[in-house]
Amino acid sequence: MTTKPNPATERAPEAIAGALLTWFDAHGRHDLPWQHPRTAYRVWVAEVMLQQTQVATVIGYFNAFMAHFPDVHTLAAASNDDVMAHWAGLGYYARARNLHAAAKAIVAEYAGEFPRTVDELMALPGIGRSTAGAIAAQAFGVWAPILDGNAKRVIARLAALEAKPGTSAYEKPLWQLAERYTPRVRVIDYTQAIMDLGATLCTRSRPDCERCPLADRCHAYANGSQTRIPAPRKRAKRPQHETRVLVVMDEANRVLLEKRPPAGIWGGLWSLPEVAVDADISVLCERRLGLSVENVRELQPIHHGFTHFELRIHATRVQAGDRARIMDASLQWFAATARPGVPAPIAKLLDSPQQTLAL
DNA sequence: AAGCCGGGGTG
């Protein structure tokens, strides 16, 4: 059968890249922290932090991370707790776990020198096709397509691709076009340029097509479909969950924290011990923590919204009796001033003046 | 193909 040719695929790809690069020289972002200096290690850490996380949010974390883990050897040799603490608040904590594992692999298998091919990069934990392409292109100038959220939006509009995001009918042609448009020269700048265009002009809502260097080649702009491409993803209503955490204080005003299992919500982070909502606190503390408690007091519940569910967190504060001995390695006392990174809502609770952790 | 994984920005 005959299919209508897609205008975006017919055009000379060099013209797209050329127009984009000319625009980039004048209007692109040239002062992002990971661009100066642009080492493979810094590009890699930045790319992982930037997965599903906005640039403005990442910058502060990136600078702090680099100050503490200046190179891949330092990162590989660090403790998991130290790495997780520097990720606390960023979310998607599997990224930090994978980052640490990948650092160890790069030291062990590559003597600390990053591999330069997409396939080798993709074999490292936490690096998928798009991130591998970004590292290869930006760190080494190796030709490789990227397809992050920005590039997807730009290319989908160029091609007026109406397929539903998340389906292969959407992803496959996008990768094909991403390869076609990626030039053999100036791959570092091109990779940055298409992301910058998506971040500054070809935005999800209210794209500024009047200033777009690709407007005269954009099929969506030509037929006025740019505001409904890509189609929004309908999300199921978020279920409501409840849980309870314990704020256990000892005589020295230290608080008891629990290292969470690697998988699941807040995986690998230290948090307040989580118990059943209707738990008998005294009995539970005696049996699970091996300590007697006094001054059991209910605190103000806090509410936290996740992407896929909402959580109402009840909090019970108790004072640990004498001779409190915590045997479990996943439970540890921490001073308020020297505690590890904890999830954002827990940090908020612990830092809240009204909670007044002191008894 | 669909679900899981966070916290913050934006309209």
Added chain:
DNA sequence: CACCCAGGCTT
């Protein structure tokens, strides 16, 4: 409040 963000991994 809805939707998204320099996605990847698991099932």
